[in-house]
Amino acid sequence: MPFVPHTGEQAEEMLDRMGLARLRDLYDEVPDSLLRDEPPSIFPGLDEAGVTRIARERAGNNTPLLCFAGGGAYEHHIPAAIWDIASRGEFYSNYTPYQAEAAQGSLQLTYEYQTMIAGLTGMDVANASLYDGATAFAEACLMAVRCNRKSDARRIAVARSLHPAWRAVARTLLNGQGIELVEAPLDDSGRADFNYVYENVGGGFDAIAVAAPNYLGGMPDLEAWRALADREGALLVVGINPVSLGLLRPPGEFGADIVCGEGQPLGIPMSGGGPFLGLLACKAQYIRQMPGRLAGRTVDAAGDTAYVLTLQAREQHIRRSRATSNICTNQGLMVVAATLYMALLGGEGMRRVASACHARTAQLVEALTAIGGVRRAFDAPFFHEDVLCLDRPVAPVLAALAEQGILGGVDISSEYPELGNALLVCATEMRTEDDIICYARALREIVAPRQRAARNRRATSARRTKHEPDDSGQTT
Amino acid sequence: MTRRLIFDVSRPGRRARAQAPAAESAAPAGLPAKLIRDRKAPLPAVSELDVVRHYTRLSQLNFSIDTNSYPLGSCTMKYNPRACHRLASLPGFLDVHPAAPDASVQGLLQCLHELQDMLAAVTGMQAITLAPMAGAQGEFAGVAMFKAYHHARGDHARDEIIVPDAAHGTNPATAAMCGLKVREIATGKDGDIELDALDAALGPRTAGIMLTNPSTLGVFERHILEISRRVHAAGGLLYYDGANLNALLGRVLPGDMGFDAVHLNLHKTFSTPHGGGGPGAGAVGVASSLQPFLPVPYVEKAEGEYRWRSDSPDSIGKLAANGGNIGVLLRAWVYLRMLGREGLQRVADHAVLNANYLAFRLAEEGFDLAYPERRAGHEFVISLKRLRDETGVTAADFAKAMLDEGFHAPTVYFPLLVPECLLIEPTETESPEALDALIEAMVRIRDAALSDPEAVRSAPHRMPVRRPDEVLAARKPDLAHAPALRRD
Numbered sequence: 001m002p003f004v005p006h007t008g009e010q011a012e013e014m015l016d017r018m019g020l021a022r023l024r025d026l027y028d029e030v031p032d033s034l035l036r037d038e039p040p041s042i043f044p045g046l047d048e049a050g051v052t053r054i055a056r057e058r059a060g061n062n063t064p065l066l067c068f069a070g071g072g073a074y075e076h077h078i079p080a081a082i083w084d085i086a087s088r089g090e091f092y093s094n095y096t097p098y099q100a101e102a103a104q105g106s107l108q109l110t111y112e113y114q115t116m117i118a119g120l121t122g123m124d125v126a127n128a129s130l131y132d133g134a135t136a137f138a139e140a141c142l143m144a145v146r147c148n149r150k151s152d153a154r155r156i157a158v159a160r161s162l163h164p165a166w167r168a169v170a171r172t173l174l175n176g177q178g179i180e181l182v183e184a185p186l187d188d189s190g191r192a193d194f195n196y197v198y199e200n201v202g203g204g205f206d207a208i209a210v211a212a213p214n215y216l217g218g219m220p221d222l223e224a225w226r227a228l229a230d231r232e233g234a235l236l237v238v239g240i241n242p243v244s245l246g247l248l249r250p251p252g253e254f255g256a257d258i259v260c261g262e263g264q265p266l267g268i269p270m271s272g273g274g275p276f277l278g279l280l281a282c283k284a285q286y287i288r289q290m291p292g293r294l295a296g297r298t299v300d301a302a303g304d305t306a307y308v309l310t311l312q313a314r315e316q317h318i319r320r321s322r323a324t325s326n327i328c329t330n331q332g333l334m335v336v337a338a339t340l341y342m343a344l345l346g347g348e349g350m351r352r353v354a355s356a357c358h359a360r361t362a363q364l365v366e367a368l369t370a371i372g373g374v375r376r377a378f379d380a381p382f383f384h385e386d387v388l389c390l391d392r393p394v395a396p397v398l399a400a401l402a403e404q405g406i407l408g409g410v411d412i413s414s415e416y417p418e419l420g421n422a423l424l425v426c427a428t429e430m431r432t433e434d435d436i437i438c439y440a441r442a443l444r445e446i447v448a449p450r451q452r453a454a455r456n457r458r459a460t461s462a463r464r465t466k467h468e469p470d471d472s473g474q475t476t
Numbered sequence: 477m478t479r480r481l482i483f484d485v486s487r488p489g490r491r492a493r494a495q496a497p498a499a500e501s502a503a504p505a506g507l508p509a510k511l512i513r514d515r516k517a518p519l520p521a522v523s524e525l526d527v528v529r530h531y532t533r534l535s536q537l538n539f540s541i542d543t544n545s546y547p548l549g550s551c552t553m554k555y556n557p558r559a560c561h562r563l564a565s566l567p568g569f570l571d572v573h574p575a576a577p578d579a580s581v582q583g584l585l586q587c588l589h590e591l592q593d594m595l596a597a598v599t600g601m602q603a604i605t606l607a608p609m610a611g612a613q614g615e616f617a618g619v620a621m622f623k624a625y626h627h628a629r630g631d632h633a634r635d636e637i638i639v640p641d642a643a644h645g646t647n648p649a650t651a652a653m654c655g656l657k658v659r660e661i662a663t664g665k666d667g668d669i670e671l672d673a674l675d676a677a678l679g680p681r682t683a684g685i686m687l688t689n690p691s692t693l694g695v696f697e698r699h700i701l702e703i704s705r706r707v708h709a710a711g712g713l714l715y716y717d718g719a720n721l722n723a724l725l726g727r728v729l730p731g732d733m734g735f736d737a738v739h740l741n742l743h744k745t746f747s748t749p750h751g752g753g754g755p756g757a758g759a760v761g762v763a764s765s766l767q768p769f770l771p772v773p774y775v776e777k778a779e780g781e782y783r784w785r786s787d788s789p790d791s792i793g794k795l796a797a798n799g800g801n802i803g804v805l806l807r808a809w810v811y812l813r814m815l816g817r818e819g820l821q822r823v824a825d826h827a828v829l830n831a832n833y834l835a836f837r838l839a840e841e842g843f844d845l846a847y848p849e850r851r852a853g854h855e856f857v858i859s860l861k862r863l864r865d866e867t868g869v870t871a872a873d874f875a876k877a878m879l880d881e882g883f884h885a886p887t888v889y890f891p892l893l894v895p896e897c898l899l900i901e902p903t904e905t906e907s908p909e910a911l912d913a914l915i916e917a918m919v920r921i922r923d924a925a926l927s928d929p930e931a932v933r934s935a936p937h938r939m940p941v942r943r944p945d946e947v948l949a950a951r952k953p954d955l956a957h958a959p960a961l962r963r964d
Contacts, residue, residue, distance in 0.1 A: 002814055003555050003747075004826045005907040011826070014833045014908060023825040026832060029696045029851045030728055039726040040597040043590075045816020048559045055810060059568025061583030069575045072797055079495045081528050083565070089542025090535035093556050095884070096753040101939040102544075102879050104479075105537035106752040112482050115956040119518035125955045128753070131609040134797035165797045172771070172793035176620060176654040219511055247504060249513050262797065272584055273574030273798025274609065275755035287953060293753065297957075298949035301934070301942035305479065310949040316612070316649035317890070321658045326649035329610035329743065329758075333751030336531075343482050343527045347516030349496030356497045358504050381506045402577050410575045429497045 002047070065407035068364065068439055070385040070426030071215065072133060072163050073273065074265045076243065076353065077430060079344050082267045086336040096293070096332070100308045106332070107307035110295035113339040120245045120342070120350075121259045122252020123281035128293040129331045130278030133262025134169035137162070137209070137239055139291045139325060140260040140280060141170050144207035144235045145179055146289045146324070147257070151233055153204040155180045159192030161214035162239055163262075164415040179206075186418060190218045190378035190387070194228060205232055207258075211239030212251060216412075216424065217361075217382035222254035229257075242266055242279060242338075243357065244384055246350025258282045267341030268334055277334040288314060291325030356429035357384045360436070364427040367440040373447050377419050385426035387412070387419065390447065394423050400446045406439055482520045482530050483960040492524040518960055537940045538752070539884045545910050547834075549855045549887035549899025550644070550692060552722050552744035554827075559814065560747065560807035569806055574798040578783040585782030588802070589775045591759075591809045598820060599718075599738045600731025601761030605770045607800040611719060614739025614758030615650040615686070618715045620792040621737060621762065621769040622684045623654060625713065628769075628790065634683040634711070640669055642693055642891040644717060647686045656683055663893060667695040667847045674706060684713035689733065690723045690853030692891045693846065694831070694899070704734025713737070713766075721745045722827050722903070723854035726820025736763045745823075746808040757804040771795045826904035827854040830911060834902055837915050843922070846894045855901035857894050864896050869925040869932045871896040876943065877924070877935035881917035 006014075011023070020026065027035050046054070067075045086092070090105060097103030097110075110128045117126035130136045141156045156174070158167060160183045171181055182201050184192040192210060208229045210220050222238065229236040238251035240261040251259050263277030264270070282290060288311065296310035316323040345353065365386050368374050373391035390397060394411040401408035409425040416422055427436060504512065522530075539546070546553035572581055592604040608614040619637060626634045636659045637651035648658040659682075661673040674685075685707050689697045697703070707714055716735040722745045730738045742748045743756035750756070762770060768790040776785045784799060815823065835856040839845050846857035860871045875885030875898065887899040902911055925932045936942065 002819070003557060003905050004822055005905065006826055006829075010908045011829060014829055018832060018836050023829060026825065026828045026851065027696075027727060029698055031698070031701060034701070034728050034732050036727055036729070036732075039817050039820045040600070040729065042594045042597050042817050042820070043813060045819045046813050048814070051559060051810055051813045052563060054813065055563035055566060055587075056568075058583035058587055059563075059566040061586070062568045062572060063580040064568070064571060065573070065576060065580055067573050069573045071575060073574050075571070075573065077495075077497075079492070079524075081524060085528065085531050085535070087561060088532070088535045090538040090540045091752055092540070092561065092749045093542045093553075094538045094540035094752050095546065095548055095551055095553060095750045097538075099539075099875070099879060099885050100944050101876065101936050101941055102539035102884055103537075103752070104940045105534035108479065108481070108537075109531065109534050111955070111957070115481075115483070115960050116519055118956045119961050125953075131613065131755070131801075132797045134794070135609070135613075163797070165794060168794040169796065172620070172795060173616070173653070175793075176616075176623070176656075178655060219507070245513075246517055247513060248507075248511055250517075269570040269803070270573050271570050272572040272576075272581065272802040273800070274796060275801040275803050276797065287955070294953070294955055296949040297954040298945045300944050304941060306941040306944035308944045308946055308949050310946065310953060310955075313950075316645040318645070319649075320645045321648035321652040323645070323649040323652075326612040326616060326646050326653050327610070328612050328646050329741075329750075329754040329756040331751075331755045332753030333749065334755060336752065340527060340531060343520050343522060343530075344492045344495045344524060345519070346491050346521050347519045348491050348521070350517050350519065351513075352496040352499055355500040355504055358507070359500050359502075362505055381508065381511075383507065399577065402580055407573055407576055407580075 065402060065405055066435055067407045068425050068427055069407045069410050071410040071424050072165065072262050073270050074428050075270060075430050076265050076428050078267050078269065081344065082337050082340045085340055086333060091333065091336050097309060100306065104307055107295050109339055110335060111297055111307050113335050114295060116339065116342045117279055117281055120242055120250065121240060121281045122250030123259050124284035125287055126281035127290050128295055129335050130280055130292050130327065131331060132274060132276040132278050133163065134166040136260040136278030136280050137166040138170040138173040140237045140258045141174055141179065141207065141209065143289050143291060144237055144258055147286045148206040148235050151206045153206050154178060155182055155205050156207050156209055157182045157184060157197055157205045158209040159184050159214065160186050161190060161192055161216050161218055162209060162211045163215040166239065189380045190216050191220060203232055205234040207235040207237050208232065209237040213241060213244055213383040216387045217385040218378065219381050219383055222251060226255040243350065243354055247354035257286065263334065263338050266338035268337050275331055275334055277331050277338055287311065289324060290314065292327050292330055353429050360427035360429065360431050361385055364425060364436050367436050368425065368443060371440065371444045371448055377422055385424055388423045388425055389419065390421040390423060392421060392447065394421050397446055401442055404442045406442055408439065408443065481957055482522065483957055485522050485526050485530060486520040488521050490521045490523055492527065494524065544882055544884050545906055545914060546884040547886050547900045547902050547914060548884055549901040550719060552901060552903055554747055554903035555905040556747055556749040557811060557814065560810040563810050564803050564806035582782055585775050587806060587809045589777055589782050591805055592775060594812050595740060595759055596761060598726065599761040600729030601738055602764040603767045603770060604759055604761045605774050606759050606805050607771045607795045608739065608758035608760055609796055609801045610754060610756040611739055611741040611758040612646045612650060613795055614760045615646055615717065616653055617760045617771050617792065617795060618737035618739055619650055619654045619656065621766045622713050624769040624790065624792050625766055626683060633680050636681045637683055638677050638685040640687065640691065642691050642893055643686060643688065644692060644719060647717060667691065667693045667850055668698055669703060671699060671702065674703060678706060678710040678712065682710050682712035684715055686715040686717055688717040688720050690720050694853050694856040695847055695850040696853055700733050719744060720853065723824060725824040727824050737766055742804060742808040747811045748804045748807040755801045755804050757801045757808065773799055823904050830902040830904060830906060831855055834900060834911050838918065841915065841919050846897060855899060857891065857897050857899050859894050860896040860898065863922065863925055867925045867929040869929050871898055873933045873935060874921060877921045877932045878917065880936045880938045881921065883914055883917055
């Protein structure tokens with residue numbers, strides 16, 4: 001076994017000293033019927049070279065695809081410095097900083113992270129992370145119910161344009177406590193229709209939740225949402241994409257009470273879907289209802305600046321069944337990556353990345369909607385991603401694109417049947433003009449050959465009757 | 477010592493020029509002006525070297541497994557093999573979008589499927605979900621499945637979870653998140669659960685019991701088969717908090733003990749990194765009776781192809797935006813492939829050997845074991861009550877003095893049952909020489925406490941900071957650097 005340092009002689013000496021004959025005697029309090037001499041049957045062990053060979057082969061069996069998918073996970077450039085530093089053993093292999101004197105590096109970094117997230121979102125405070133965007137949203141809902149002392153509705157109204165997986169996870173986590181999630185459907189422009197909620201469910205909510213930009217790339221009018229929340233006596237919960245906030249006015253400036261988001265775009269690899277980073281920020285007045293760890297600045301016994309985990313009376317290891325959440329382990333290492341990302345990019349870099357993503361996506365949408373049978377789902381402003389409607393089912397089109405090495409977007413037609421054959425597309429700053437041309441050409445080959453054939457037929461019959469020149473090369 | 481924040485290094489106009497794309501020539505098209513920021517996000521304006529130097533220096537202020545022994549009870553701070561990190565970071569694994577079609581990620585899914593199988597084998601459970609992103613989420617999944625199981629049988633009266641008083645705080649917190657009431661039962665003087673207390677708690681309202689075995693007291697629950705029989709007879713289910721599986725790996729299977737659901741902290745027993753607090757992974761195994769309720773998605777192999785499955789009608793639902801902390805799962809896969817069948821028992825054997833040796837030697841040196849009559853598991857508890865009564869030096873003081881000696885402190889004041897306690901877990905990857913050094917350091921501190929208690933009570937003296945004022949931190953929370961947020 002590769003990582004046990006004991007020599008056989010040493011193990012024997014240790015046993016001897018305790019008056020034991022063999023290792024098995026260490027289990028003398030375990031009932032015989034439970035103790036196994038034979039280990040469970042798994043693969044035989046490999047050395048590092050052997051496991052490397054297999055891992056490389058497996059990684060090689062994954063087909064790299066040119067990525068035009070977003071929907072909560074984005075391929076951004078990850079500066080080389082980020083994971084060089086984050087992989088240092090002092091960040092990679094340390095524990096939660098409960099012993100503050102032995103963890104000032106992690107604690108100060110977390111304090112800087114909290115400051116950066118608060119600044120980016122325009123909120124007063126941010127916590128030291130939750131698992132991912134979906135659990136951050138669920139915790140934001142639970143937190144809002146605790147914070148809203150005026151309401152006993154135990155209901156949250158959520159825009160259907162908010163990420164479907166976030167809503168699904170929130171349902172799983174809210175279900176246990178009997179808190180209801182009421183969905184406001186999409187109107188024709190892709191905005192949430194709250195009139196429907198009033199007419200069918202009535203008012204009375206602890207919080208109203210919306211994402212900006214939303215899952216469909218739409219930009220809700222947060223001023224109107226703030227007014228709606230005020231009218232309802234509800235808290236306003238806003239979901240965000242942190243990269244978008246390099247360019248967009250932050251939700252804090254619109255009066256959001258709680259902001260949650262997916263931090264993956266901040267220097268974290270897509271990695272098949274995790275580990276990601278749950279962002280949570282709020283107004284100062286709600287701190288004591290916040291779940292998860294918080295780093296704070298204080299002074300040490302000599303009066304010098306020091307950092308600690310603070311307000312721990314909210315947490316499970318102190319408050320047990322009355323804690324704000326059961327969360328213990330969070331996404332600490334992802335916080336290191338996100339902090340380095342925000343520091344390296346700065347306000348100007350974040351603005352450029354956000355602007356480039358928006359510009360590339362606009363180019364992509366223009367190129368794809370020039371193809372017959374492809375149109376935008378909504379005639380409204382979009383940011384960073386957009387929904388296209390196809391004239392045929394999306395899944396076979398994506399499969400055909402994948403054959404050509406292209407991940408053409410996220411098929412959202414089963415999540416949003418009301419949109420028909422809907423495809424969510426995105427181009428980050430990583431996509432070049434050539435990439436976009438390549439995607440458009442491939443999609444045209446897949447969805448338009450019939451059109452071309454039809455045009456060709458028309459052209460041929462026209463030639464027969466009118467003897468005009470062949471223009472089939474320019475038709476599509 | 478005053479350390480600078482990254483914001484103090486910032487100088488307007490400076491930036492890491494290699495790290496951002498060229499500015500767009502035109503203003504963002506199609507977006508109303510009121511949606512655009514009127515000033516840049518308040519982030520540091522620094523060079524790449526500023527960032528690298530600042531955070532490298534911060535890292536050097538941390539203790540870590542790579543730099544120090546870390547006998548932190550209940551946390552299993554064993555060596556995190558570099559191969560796990562290197563191989564999980566292959567571009568073929570990292571550059572996978574979660575929406576990528578299954579056909580394009582067969583290599584990844586094959587690894588995850590093998591991990592499911594290996595974890596099923598080492599727990600003795602029927603099926604595994606890899607979705608939970610930490611132990612606490614695994615607990616949530618387990619208890620939510622208990623609830624779903626009872627409800628599916630039309631039994632809606634079971635609204636109580638039994639939790640021993642020595643349990644991890646996540647256990648009662650999880651039960652509360654699932655909307656169940658917590659019924660706490662006492663631990664006996666010998667460290668085992670009091671069966672009378674269990675009987676008094678069991679009844680038609682019992683949804684189940686959550687147990688750690690060995691318990692957080694570091695001892696094996698000798699009545700486990702009887703507990704299992706009684707809980708099942710009362711119609712309840714058993715949940716295994718796998719935080720302490722390192723004590724039993726390959727030797728005792730939770731399924732054999734009668735557990736219906738098990739979570740594994742892959743960042744403990746399976747050596748994935750703690751990362752300063754995460755990310756972890758909390759895979760859950762279940763008996764066949766709970767399989768229909770497993771969270772989605774999970775990986776299935778059918779007709780030679782691997783695929784994500786999400787279509788279970790009775791599932792408790794989704795726990796993560798995607799399939800879980802996949803990068804962490806890959807590290808556990810690498811670890812288990814290296815460990816192999818023959819390595820499983822060697823992990824537990826040497827973890828338990830180290831803990832027992834350490835406990836034995838410390839007792840020889842005059843330290844008080846909390847359970848001197850009991851065999852230790854992979855960790856054990858000592859009480860410093862006698863030392864405190866004699867010298868005024870508390871467990872917290874002792875822990876701080878250990879930092880000065882270059883050892884991370886053990887867990888202090890947990891479990892709550894033992895006064896002035898240290899919970900010590902050496903793990904199997906520490907050498908006998910490292911254990912001897914730890915013993916010598918603890919003896920030195922104890923001797924110092926007897927000769928010059930004030931020096932120990934004011935420890936640490938050689939760390940980057942002295943003891944922080946935690947009361948001030950909580951009374952006047954300073955959670956963000958205000959000058960960096962000022963809007964002017």
